[in-house]
Amino acid sequence: MDSWINIIALLITTAITAILSSLLKNKSKSNNNNCYNRVVLPPGPKGLPILGNLHMLGDLPHQDLHKLSQKYGPIMHIRLGQVPTIVVSSPDAAELFLKTHDLKFASRPSLQASKYMSYKRKGLVFTEYGTYWREVRKLLSLELLTGAKIEMFKPIRREEVRGVVEVLKAAAGARKAVCVSEMVEKVLENITYRMVFGCKDDRFDFRPIVGESMELAGAFNIGDLVPFLAPFDIQGLVRRMKKVSKKFDEFLVKIIEEHVKDAKKQEGQARDFIDVMLSLMEEDSMKEVKFGKDNIKAIILDVLAAAMDTSVNVVNWAIPELLRHPKLMKRVQDELREVVGIDRMVEESDLPKLNYLNMVIKETMRLHPVGPLLLPHESIEDVKINGYFIPKKSRVLVNVWTIGRDPNAWSEDAEEFNPDRFMDVDIDIHGRDFQLIPFGSGRRKCPGMQLGLVVVQLILAQLLHCFNWELPNGMSPCDLDMKEKFALTLSRASHLNCIPSYRLSPPPPPLPTRRTSRDGGVDKRRAGLAAVFRTDGELVLQYKGASFDDVVDGDEALKRRRRSGWCRGGAWMQREAVVRDIRERLIREMNEYSNIRNIRVRNVECREHLRT
Numbered sequence: 001m002d003s004w005i006n007i008i009a010l011l012i013t014t015a016i017t018a019i020l021s022s023l024l025k026n027k028s029k030s031n032n033n034n035c036y037n038r039v040v041l042p043p044g045p046k047g048l049p050i051l052g053n054l055h056m057l058g059d060l061p062h063q064d065l066h067k068l069s070q071k072y073g074p075i076m077h078i079r080l081g082q083v084p085t086i087v088v089s090s091p092d093a094a095e096l097f098l099k100t101h102d103l104k105f106a107s108r109p110s111l112q113a114s115k116y117m118s119y120k121r122k123g124l125v126f127t128e129y130g131t132y133w134r135e136v137r138k139l140l141s142l143e144l145l146t147g148a149k150i151e152m153f154k155p156i157r158r159e160e161v162r163g164v165v166e167v168l169k170a171a172a173g174a175r176k177a178v179c180v181s182e183m184v185e186k187v188l189e190n191i192t193y194r195m196v197f198g199c200k201d202d203r204f205d206f207r208p209i210v211g212e213s214m215e216l217a218g219a220f221n222i223g224d225l226v227p228f229l230a231p232f233d234i235q236g237l238v239r240r241m242k243k244v245s246k247k248f249d250e251f252l253v254k255i256i257e258e259h260v261k262d263a264k265k266q267e268g269q270a271r272d273f274i275d276v277m278l279s280l281m282e283e284d285s286m287k288e289v290k291f292g293k294d295n296i297k298a299i300i301l302d303v304l305a306a307a308m309d310t311s312v313n314v315v316n317w318a319i320p321e322l323l324r325h326p327k328l329m330k331r332v333q334d335e336l337r338e339v340v341g342i343d344r345m346v347e348e349s350d351l352p353k354l355n356y357l358n359m360v361i362k363e364t365m366r367l368h369p370v371g372p373l374l375l376p377h378e379s380i381e382d383v384k385i386n387g388y389f390i391p392k393k394s395r396v397l398v399n400v401w402t403i404g405r406d407p408n409a410w411s412e413d414a415e416e417f418n419p420d421r422f423m424d425v426d427i428d429i430h431g432r433d434f435q436l437i438p439f440g441s442g443r444r445k446c447p448g449m450q451l452g453l454v455v456v457q458l459i460l461a462q463l464l465h466c467f468n469w470e471l472p473n474g475m476s477p478c479d480l481d482m483k484e485k486f487a488l489t490l491s492r493a494s495h496l497n498c499i500p501s502y503r504l505s506p507p508p509p510p511l512p513t514r515r516t517s518r519d520g521g522v523d524k525r526r527a528g529l530a531a532v533f534r535t536d537g538e539l540v541l542q543y544k545g546a547s548f549d550d551v552v553d554g555d556e557a558l559k560r561r562r563r564s565g566w567c568r569g570g571a572w573m574q575r576e577a578v579v580r581d582i583r584e585r586l587i588r589e590m591n592e593y594s595n596i597r598n599i600r601v602r603n604v605e606c607r608e609h610l611r612t
C-alpha cells in the first residue's frame, strides 16, 4: 500500500470515465441506488464513487477505522471500492455479529489472494461457509489440533525452545545483542516445520514467503474491491501472488512425494500433519467432498501461515511491553523463580501455575491483537441488526484493536499496559467475553487457539526465566519504537534487539562417564567415609570401619555379636561416624550431580555392599 497516491490518481480518472459511461448507458442503475437508499444502512462516512472510502485507509487501516468509528459508532458502514463493508467496533456489537447472528456472518469474501495462493479456495481460512469448509474444519480440529495431538508434539516444543536458549546463552556469554524477534520467528519456524513436515528442511526458506503471503492476503486489493479493475492488477498484487504460489507449490509437491514414499517405513513413529492427511485421503473418510493433493497443499499452507505468523507476534509485543515496564518484568520473573525455581528451565507442566505471566499474555493480546480486524467475514444473506439493514455479501470487519481499547469495557486507563486489570477478574480469552476476542468467536473462531497459547506461554516463559534482557547501547526503554506494521497480522514495525544475560544458576553437571574422582581428604585412620567414586551414573561410597550390619543395624548386631562372644571393639562408635559421614556426603553429592541413577555403599575391608 505504498503507492496509494498513484493508485488513487489512476482510479479517479478511471472513476470519472466509468461514472460517465455508466450514467449514460444504464439509467436503471440510479433506480437501484434509490431502492438501496430506502433501507437504513448503518451510519458511516460518505465515499467517493468507485473508490468508496478506500482513500481514507492508509498503512494502518485498523487505526483509520478506529478513528472513523469514534465518530460514526460501533456499527459503521463504509464502502471498500464496490463492496459494502460493516465495521464492528464494540464488545456488544461484536456479540451481535459473532454470536447472535453468527451463522449469517460465517462466510468469507472471495479474494484473489485465496484464489491464487490457496488452490482456488481449497484451504480453510478463506473458504466460504458450507460443506467443504465444515469438513476441513472438522479434519483440522478433530485430527490435527486436538489436545492429544498437541500433547504428542510436546517433546518437539521442548527441544526447540531449549535449542534457542542455547543459542542465546552463547550470545549472553559474549555480551552480544541479538535480534529477539528473529529468534522467536526462528523457533516457531522450527517447531512448525517439525510438526507439519516431521523434520526441519533447510532446502526451502519458507519464512519470507509466508510473510509475503500474509502481506498479500492482508492488503486491500483493488482487484477484489472494484471488480472491473481486476484485470489491470493495478497494485501488482496478483503477479506477486502467482510467484509466491509457485514457490510454495514446488516445495509442497516434493514434500508430499517424500511422505508418500516413506509412509510405510514410518509406522509406529509420531506422525506429522502430512502423514495424517495422506492417510485420511486414502481412507476416503471425507465422503461428502473430494479430497486430493491440492486440498492437502492448501490446508498445509493455511496451517503454516497461521502457526508461523501469529504466536510470534504475541511474544514480540509482550517482551518490549515488559521492558518498558520494569516493575512488571520483575513480577513475571519473580513468579517464575518461585514456581519453577532458579536451577531449572520451564516445563509445560509449569505453565498453568504462571498466573501473572498469563495475565501479561492477555494484556498483550488486548492491546496488540494479532489479527486487528480478525479475518474478514461475509454475510450469507440480508440481515437486519439494531434496525440497520446489512445486505447480503457485505464484508464484516471486527475491529478488535478498537474493542481492546474501549473505555466502556476497560475503563479510562484502557491505553495503559496493565496486566493487573485481570487480577481476580474472570475475563476469558477464548471467545466467551466479547471485550477480549483476539481469537475471534463463534463458528469462524481460531481452531488453533490451544496450540497457539501453549506455544506463546512456553516461549515467553522460557525466555524470561532463563534471561534478563537489556537494551543495547544504553538505550532507554522509553525510546523503544512501538510502531505497528499491518498485514493480515499486526507485527512490530521495527526489530527488537536486546542483550541477554543468563539468569539460571547452572544446573548440576552430570556425573563423569569414566571412573574418576577418587576422593582424597577423608581421614583414613578412623572409621567413616574412606573414598567416593563417581562412575557412569553411579555413585560409590566406600567406608571404613564396622561391617555393614553394624552400620545399618548397629544395636542389634552389637548385641548378637556380644552374645556369640565375638565383638569388634568400638563397633558402636564406628557406626555413628559412618552413618553421619555417609548421610552428609550423599546430600552433597545429590545437590551437585543431576544424574545419579544408582548408589552403592561399600565397606573397604569386608567387600560387602548395598545397592540402593
Ligand code: HEM
Binding pocket: 124, 125, 126, 127, 137, 302, 303, 306, 307, 310, 311, 314, 370, 371, 374, 375, 376, 377, 438, 439, 440, 441, 443, 444, 445, 446, 447, 448, 449, 451, 452, 453, 456
Ligand atoms: C496466538 C496465536 C493465534 C492467534 C492470536 C490466532 C488468531 C486467529 C484469528 C483472529 C482468526 C480469525 C477469526 C475470525 O475470523 O473470526 C483465526 C483463524 C484461524 N486460525 Fe488462528 N490464531 C493463532 C494461532 C493459530 C494456530 C497455531 C493455528 C493452526 C495451526 C491457527 C489456525 C487458524 C485457522 C485455520 C483459522 C481459520 C478458521 C476459519 O476460517 O474457520 N491459528 N486465528
Ligand SMILES: *[C@@H]1O[C@H](CO)[C@@H](O)[C@H](O)[C@H]1NC(C)=O
Binding pocket: 160, 163, 164, 167, 183, 186, 187, 190, 200
Ligand atoms: C532451528 O533449527 C536449526 C537446525 O537444527 C538450528 O540450527 C537453529 O539454531 C534453530 N533455531 C533456533 C532459533 O532455535
